[in-house]
Amino acid sequence: xxxxxxxxxxxxxxxxxxxxxxxxxxxxxxxxxxxxxxxxxxxxxxxxxxxxxxxxxxxxxxxxxxxxxxxxxxxxxxxxxxxxxxxxxxxxxxxxxxxxxxxxxxxxxxxxxxxxxxxxxxxxxxxxxxxxxxxxxxxxxxxxxxxxxxxxxxxxxxxxxxxxxxxxxxxxxxxxxxxxxxxxxxxxxxxxxxxxxxxxxxxxxxxxxxxxxxxxxxxxxxxxxxxxxxxxxxxxxxxxxxxxxxxxxxxxxxxxxxxxxxxxxxxxxxxxxxxxxxxxxxxxxxxxxxxxxxxxxxxxxxxxxxxxxxxxxxxxxxxxxxxxxxxxxxxxxxxxxxxxxxxxxxxxxxxxxxxxxxxxxxxxxxxxxxxxxxxxxxxxxxxxxxxxxxxxxxxxxxxxxxxxxxxxxxxxxxxxxxxxxxxxxxxxxxxxxxxxxxxxxxxxxxxxxxxxxxxxxxxxxxxxxxxxxxxxxxxxxxxxxxxxxxxxxxxxxxxxxxxxxxxxxxxxxxxxxxxxxxxxxxxxxxxxxxxxxxxxxxxxxxxxxxxxxxxxxxxxxxxxxxxxxxxxxxxxxxxxxxxxxxxxxxxxxxxxxxxxxxxxxxxxxxxxxxxxxxxxxxxxxxxxxxxxxxxxxxxxxxxxxxxxxxxxxxxxxxxxxxxxxxxxxxxxxxxxxxxxxxxxxxxxxxxxxxxxxxxxxxxxxxxxxxxxxxxxxxxxxxxxxxxxxxxxxxxxxxxxxxxxxxxxxxxxxxxxxxxxxxxxxxxxxxxxxxxxxxxxxxxxxxxxxxxxxxxxxxxxxxxxxxxxxxxxxxxxxxxxxxxxxxxxxxxxxxxxxxxxxxx
Ligand SMILES: *[C@@H]1O[C@H](CO)[C@@H](O)[C@H](O)[C@H]1NC(C)=O
Ligand SMILES: *[C@@H]1O[C@H](CO)[C@@H](O)[C@H](O)[C@H]1NC(C)=O
Ligand SMILES: *[C@@H]1O[C@H](CO)[C@@H](O)[C@H](O)[C@H]1NC(C)=O
Ligand SMILES: *[C@@H]1O[C@H](CO)[C@@H](O)[C@H](O)[C@H]1NC(C)=O
Ligand SMILES: *[C@@H]1O[C@H](CO)[C@@H](O)[C@H](O)[C@H]1NC(C)=O
Ligand SMILES: *[C@@H]1O[C@H](CO)[C@@H](O)[C@H](O)[C@H]1NC(C)=O
Ligand SMILES: *[C@@H]1O[C@H](CO)[C@@H](O)[C@H](O)[C@H]1NC(C)=O
Ligand SMILES: *[C@@H]1O[C@H](CO)[C@@H](O)[C@H](O)[C@H]1NC(C)=O
Ligand SMILES: *[C@@H]1O[C@H](CO)[C@@H](O)[C@H](O)[C@H]1NC(C)=O
Ligand SMILES: *[C@@H]1O[C@H](CO)[C@@H](O)[C@H](O)[C@H]1NC(C)=O
Ligand SMILES: *[C@@H]1O[C@H](CO)[C@@H](O)[C@H](O)[C@H]1NC(C)=O
Ligand SMILES: *[C@@H]1O[C@H](CO)[C@@H](O)[C@H](O)[C@H]1NC(C)=O
Numbered sequence: 063x064x065x066x067x068x069x070x071x072x073x074x075x076x077x078x079x080x081x082x083x084x085x086x087x088x089x090x091x092x093x094x095x096x097x098x099x100x101x102x103x104x105x106x107x108x109x110x111x112x113x114x115x116x117x118x119x120x121x122x123x124x125x126x127x128x129x130x131x132x133x134x135x136x137x138x139x140x141x142x143x144x145x146x147x148x149x150x151x152x153x154x155x156x157x158x159x160x161x162x163x164x165x166x167x168x169x170x171x172x173x174x175x176x177x178x179x180x181x182x183x184x185x186x187x188x189x190x191x192x193x194x195x196x197x198x199x200x201x202x203x204x205x206x207x208x209x210x211x212x213x214x215x216x217x218x219x220x221x222x223x224x225x226x227x228x229x230x231x232x233x234x235x236x237x238x239x240x241x242x243x244x245x246x247x248x249x250x251x252x253x254x255x256x257x258x259x260x261x262x263x264x265x266x267x268x269x270x271x272x273x274x275x276x277x278x279x280x281x282x283x284x285x286x287x288x289x290x291x292x293x294x295x296x297x298x299x300x301x302x303x304x305x306x307x308x309x310x311x312x313x314x315x316x317x318x319x320x321x322x323x324x325x326x327x328x329x330x331x332x333x334x335x336x337x338x339x340x341x342x343x344x345x346x347x348x349x350x351x352x353x354x355x356x357x358x359x360x361x362x363x364x365x366x367x368x369x370x371x372x373x374x375x376x377x378x379x380x381x382x383x384x385x386x387x388x389x390x391x392x393x394x395x396x397x398x399x400x401x402x403x404x405x406x407x408x409x410x411x412x413x414x415x416x417x418x419x420x421x422x423x424x425x426x427x428x429x430x431x432x433x434x435x436x437x438x439x440x441x442x443x444x445x446x447x448x449x450x451x452x453x454x455x456x457x458x459x460x461x462x463x464x465x466x467x468x469x470x471x472x473x474x475x476x477x478x479x480x481x482x483x484x485x486x487x488x489x490x491x492x493x494x495x496x497x498x499x500x501x502x503x504x505x506x507x508x509x510x511x512x513x514x515x516x517x518x519x520x521x522x523x524x525x526x527x528x529x530x531x532x533x534x535x536x537x538x539x540x541x542x543x544x545x546x547x548x549x550x551x552x553x554x555x556x557x558x559x560x561x562x563x564x565x566x567x568x569x570x571x572x573x574x575x576x577x578x579x580x581x582x583x584x585x586x587x588x589x590x591x592x593x594x595x596x597x598x599x600x601x602x603x604x605x606x607x608x609x610x611x612x613x614x615x616x617x618x619x620x621x622x623x624x625x626x627x628x629x630x631x632x633x634x635x636x637x638x639x640x641x642x643x644x645x646x647x648x649x650x651x652x653x654x655x656x657x658x659x660x661x662x663x664x665x666x667x668x669x670x671x672x673x674x675x676x677x678x679x680x681x682x683x684x685x686x687x688x689x690x691x692x693x694x695x696x697x698x699x700x701x702x703x704x705x706x707x708x709x710x711x712x713x714x715x716x717x718x719x720x721x722x723x724x725x726x727x728x729x730x731x732x733x734x735x736x737x738x739x740x741x742x743x744x745x746x747x748x749x750x751x752x753x754x755x756x757x758x759x760x761x762x763x764x765x766x767x768x769x770x771x772x773x774x775x776x777x778x779x780x781x782x783x784x785x786x787x788x789x790x791x792x793x794x795x796x797x798x799x800x801x802x803x804x805x806x807x808x809x810x811x812x813x814x815x816x817x818x819x820x821x822x823x824x825x826x827x828x829x830x831x832x833x834x835x836x837x838x839x840x841x842x843x844x845x846x847x848x849x850x851x852x853x854x855x856x857x858x859x860x861x862x863x864x865x866x867x868x869x870x871x872x873x874x875x876x877x878x879x880x881x882x883x884x885x886x887x888x889x890x891x892x893x894x895x896x897x898x899x900x901x
Pocket of ligand 6: 404406407
């Protein structure tokens with residue numbers, strides 16, 4: 063056995079634009095591995111270039127080259143002479159090397175990894191498993207972990223799926239990281255390089271299927287030309303062991319544009335419809351012989367489904383399940399079915415819908431149907447109780463649907479590390495029949511004895527080199543895969559692996575990013591919506607900025623029922639919607655009773671007075687005020703925390719993230735002020751600490767002397783400080799606002815809150831006594847890569863800060879704004895902040 067001792071040489075540093083995500087294979091610092099012997103040869107036991115085992119060999123070689131600057135050749139024939147690292151399936155290994163001692167028990171896709179003997183063994187239960195083992199080994203090496211290990215690892219859930227909501231025109235529903243990497247102009251794109259890169263990233267975290275098209279599915283995905291295109295996508299996925307999945311439109315048999323002519327109906331029990339889907343399924347499998355299956359959103363938010371024909375949802379799911387069976391495919395059938403409701407009905411409750419629709423269908427689904435359930439009963443809110451549907455289906459396998467796309471959670475413009483939120487559900491014990499019933503053991507199939515089960519995430523990867531539009535948001539994708547493999551892991555441990563792989567192992571880097579990330583969800587919850595009231599975003603429009611009133615008086619039933627005296631949804635059985643009764647007894651009892659309901663879900667389950675005292679001792683309203691101040695203060699700290707990394711990571715990513723954290727710090731203040739002003743206005747209850755509505759360092763723009771600017775009443779009122787802003791008189795003119803400064807002479811941070819709308823690039827300049835102190839442009843649509851709003855509202859509201867601005871009492875501040883496009887150079891207020899004050 064000749065395992066060469068390493069001769070260190072540094073590899074090239076790749077451009078740090080995020081494209082390689084956590085698979086950078088960056089050179090380890092010299093000297094940290096001089097004691098380590100590396101293999102002289104890699105033997106990958108499959109020579110077919112489409113084999114994940116072949117890919118594993120290439121990936122290992124690439125890793126050795128990058129991490130250690132060492133070229134290791136790959137061969138494909140088993141050889142005993144030089145067998146320093148063997149990667150392959152267990153079957154192939156045993157054919158050449160004899161029975162593996164202590165052969166491990168592996169589930170589908172599992173692997174055995176051992177570097178203890180003279181040969182490093184990376185052996186999969188199947189080909190994909192071998193690749194997963196290789197990525198795991200590389201992850202250790204890239205983190206400088208040279209410990210001796212020998213263990214078997216198998217995934218907890220069989221279906222580890224990503225759902226991309228990509229449209230055929232190339233847009234992505236809830237996409238914040240560029241356009242689709244799969245589709246453009248109604249067709250599959252020609253250049254699928256990024257699709258292959260994506261498969262590589264996903265394989266490294268054990269994801270085995272990508273549903274490439276939106277759940278709100280367009281029938282043209284099933285045109286003859288696009289089915290061919292799907293075949294090409296599957297071809298680039300295959301070497302990574304990633305399978306293709308497809309979202310279907312239930313009405314496709316009644317719609318033209320697909321490869322099979324329409325038949326005038328889509329009734330799931332009509333034999334013609336059955337034949338249509340059988341034929342369609344065959345056509346798809348001709349192009350994609352290893353397709354994983356279908357994802358179906360039916361009778362949901364305007365999508366067609368079986369209820370149109372008075373058939374059941376199980377009839378609908380089984381329609382697709384049957385033709386998939388000969389191919390081993392599965393149907394992921396979404397439980398997101400609800401009707402619009404009327405708020406004047408105290409007992410109406412959308413949270414009850416999934417159980418109401420699905421409970422009685424348990425046992426009526428084909429074996430290859432999995433019910434895909436959002437983690438909470440509403441829709442990816444900042445905090446929700448665990449969906450009770452997990453405790454109501456015993457004969458049907460289930461999958462949890464998570465969202466890496468930060469739809470309601472800052473849209474990748476705010477840092478929100480989501481695994482701590484996901485874990486509140488994955489680790490929740492539903493106590494079915496008074497027995498331990500953790501959600502993670504339900505979806506794995508363990509609790510109710512199913513082979514199938516799944517962990518699914520909606521992901522909005524796009525053409526941006528950062529994939530998600532934000533470097534730090536990628537920790538959510540990484541952690542999703544890790545938790546789908548094994549949900550019994552600590553979010554912080556996962557995060558730190560990600561940090562070391564994505565940036566480096568410098569302790570300051572690891573500590574700083576850990577601190578920011580671990581505080582980020584609690585901070586976001588604090589400044590968006592706390593005590594279980596849900597994320598108070600604009601739910602009727604962009605799901606981004608604050609707009610508390612949008613929860614009310616519409617059929618979406620995300621009501622807060624807030625009024626002058628009281629707030630919260632009464633979901634008790636005794637006096638409310640009865641939602642609490644959908645849980646097994648122990649959980650029902652906990653939530654039914656206000657004393658045993660945790661504060662963080664109080665307003666989800668109970669309707670209380672604003673002066674109701676929490677377990678913490680505070681009143682509900684004072685908690686609102688405090689939490690919004692605390693959360694936004696925490697978001698301010700992310701900026702200096704990040705700044706400790708200057709010089710410790712590459713400049714490109716340092717600057718990208720600094721920009722976003724600065725943005726978040728400003729927008730968290732918009733959140734804070736909107737929500738506290740809204741409820742202060744509603745309740746007339748003062749903040750005990752006197753902060754709400756009291757801003758001594760601000761100058762309202764509408765109070766300045768205006769020329770070419772006019773006062774604009776912002777809607778909703780709480781989106782602007784003091785309800786008003788200024789805008790230029792026309793969309794193509796310049797306005798000037800001036801005022802004499804009354805603050806004491808000194809050095810201040812100068813902050814401007816203004817409005818950056820999509821659809822224009824207004825420019826602003828600020829002068830102090832004719833000295834230019836600040837100059838900026840309304841180009842967030844480019845710099846943030848995501849344009850939150852075309853309106854003057856709490857989504858376009860933004861802050862910029864200039865540090866160390868010197869003023870003298872009596873100086874004249876002048877702001878000159880020049881409109882552009884639809885953007886009338888709006889300004890809300892400016893602040894002169896003494897050191898240490900943020901307001
Ligand atoms: C090699 O890989 C190809 C492609 O995945 C597969 O079809 C074949 O069965 C593999 N061969 C062996 C011996 O595992
Ligand atoms: C389906 O996609 C085609 C091609 O991009 C587009 O023209 C059509 O408007 C889409 N249909 C729907 C309902 O979105
Ligand atoms: C089926 O398609 C026809 C023609 O477009 C349409 O008139 C009919 O309403 C459709 N049926 C259903 C149930 O949507
Ligand atoms: C399905 O395919 C069969 C065999 O090619 C054909 O006879 C039948 O008409 C097709 N049915 C539909 C609804 O497409
Ligand atoms: C479904 O049932 C309702 C109520 O019984 C009836 O009004 C409607 O016509 C039925 N629809 C179909 C497509 O059969
Ligand atoms: C809701 O119910 C109330 C009282 O029954 C009724 O006045 C109102 O019109 C309903 N609203 C809608 C949108 O149906
Ligand atoms: C990625 O997004 C950033 C903004 O977040 C933008 O500046 C950059 O140009 C985008 N790059 C690509 C390749 O789309
Ligand atoms: C009980 O429900 C009614 C509405 O039906 C509501 O007005 C009342 O406040 C509730 N009582 C309590 C004690 O929550
Ligand atoms: C809630 O407030 C209302 C109106 O001020 C009052 O009548 C009621 O007694 C309060 N309820 C509780 C439980 O404090
Ligand atoms: C969230 O707000 C609560 C209540 O004010 C506070 O105790 C907690 O420290 C805050 N946490 C963060 C991260 O803002
Ligand atoms: C609430 O805000 C509205 C709109 O700005 C204003 O007219 C009203 O006076 C405010 N009420 C209180 C109590 O602050
Ligand atoms: C001017 O701005 C207003 C408000 O944003 C917008 O409605 C209007 O379309 C804009 N006009 C032009 C010419 O862009």
